[in-house]
Amino acid sequence: MIAEANELDAFKAEVRKFLSENLTAELRKAGSRMTSVYADHAAQMEWQAILHRRGWAAPAWPTEYGGAGWSPMQRHIFESERVKAGAPPVSPMGIKMAGPAIIGFGTDDQKKHFLPRMLNGEHFWCQGYSEPQAGSDLAALQMKAERHGDELICSGSKIWTTHANVANWMFCLVRTSKAERRQQGITFLLIDMSTPGIVVQPIVMASGEWIQNQVFFENVRVPVSNVLGDLDDGWTVAKYLLEFERGGSAYAPALRAGLDTLRSNLDGSRFEKTPELLGRLAVFAVQVEVLDALEMEILSAVSQGRPIGSDASMMKILGTELEQRFTELQLEAAGPISRAWQPGTTAPGGPILSYPGIPEDYCTGDVWQAVAPLRYLNERAGSIYAGTNEIQRNIIAKSELRL
Known part of the structure; x- marks a missing residue:
């Protein structure tokens, strides 16, 4: 126990030194002037690049996927020191949510393609869950995805989609079949936001900020290879991911x-x-x-x-x-x-x-x-x-x- 405590003290000192050496005045300013849980987009991407160079962009990921491989206590120490130092947070949609889902349920090809691009910031993610008639009752979602050969053709809309205006990828829940239980027949899908048929419209918050969006899909073609987990079993992936969203910090x-x-x-x-x-x-x-x-x-x-x-x-x-x-x-x-x-x-x-x-x-x-x-x-x-x-x-x- 004493050895472990000494190791954690040494780790805390390492984190403090890193923050002192790498946090610029502009990054501290961005962290101190946040008006929500999200930092200025340019600032959070700059901070993620700094963390990535150190190998710290994904504290909870295993090292084999480019993560830091930290223990829960190390992650807690880093987060505590980050907020005390005034550093902006990294967007949770990719590294803290989509990333663990891909690690847990993705194929080897999906892991090789998406995880490195998520770490280096090439891919910036948003979450396509809520719909106008399906929010807290998420199993009521109706966005359809019909299979035609090697593609799923998606039509419908998602709402309250944070940062869809700057994201180039979305992890999305779609309905691929109807079943006795509403949780069945849902598929977890990874969608390139540049695909034809996607339209993003802003939802302006009471604070005047454009963070939330409604996203419309009209006959959007997505490769079946972008299904995460099994077809019609996306609810399993979604429940796994929600553990990270609700209890991961x-x-x-x-x-x-x-x-x-x-x-x-x-x-x-x-x-x-x-x-x-x-x-x-x-x-x-x-x-x-x-x-x-x-x-x-x-x-x-x-x-x-x-x-x-x-x-x-x-x-x-x-x-x-x-x-x-x-x-x-x-x-x-x-x-x-x-x-x-x-x-x-x-x-x-x-x-x-x-x-x-x-x-x-x-x-x-x-x-x-x-x-x-x-x-x-x-x-x-x-x-x-x-x-x-x-x-x-x-x-x-x-x-x-x-x-």
Whole structure:
């Protein structure tokens, strides 16, 4: 145990040294001015390239596929140090979601083709799951894919597709047959976004950002060789992938770092720190520490190879609801200035449409006060994406309470 602790301390020192040497001022700026869980696209791709050169772009992947091969504890240490240093995150759609699915279910040819291009940034991925009539009830999806020889002809639409406007590949769930159970007859498909018949239309968020999209497919031809897993058995792949989306990361490190930054910002703020606000910050700090303890328990289970089951749903609920609570505290702490709409000084995860272009870094008040309302608006989605928190509570009720 002492030897392992010493190894982890040495690893933490290595990570801190790497971050100190490789994080430029512009990358730190992009990390500090995010208005959602997504960084500025150019910044996150630059950061991924730096990580890739070091062999750290995919912490959880086995080394045989170009990953770092880190243990769960090493991954936790890296993520904690990353958020403390202010580095932007890498987009989760490829490396954290599509990548593990391809490693788990892909053919040798699929692994050889897609994984290296995912690591070096040549392929940037989006997720085609939700449809206008199939969101939390994902098994209700209706986008059709009919087989004609060696191709699947796809027609339908996907909605709330993050970064479809910049992605060149999509991992997608399509209906290839009808069966007694809705979960049957669904296929997991890898789609080149440059294929004729695909149209991407923006969905502008309340913050003014173009991150989400609706994607339309009209007779889009996709090779059958792009099916991941077995035809009609995509639900198996999707469930596997959702384990990474819902339970593949810890929330506490970022929340703790954000709280420390907020307290520091308040020390230099012109607005009065009321006892009520300070009290709410103290309560929130305790909640974060409780969350961290729960995450460490799960991390211990994962390190020992034990399944975490519904714990992934529990952490998704607690993590996203605390993230929302934190944005409420930021908004309150920012004071009257937070009522202004000042996206020009931020580094959002997508372009601001119809924005007149006020000079960069110009804002009323401090930067964190300009960011606060936009982060608040974006974080409303946290309890909806990756399966609504109501669905997660149903999962816990069925698995733990047998209801």
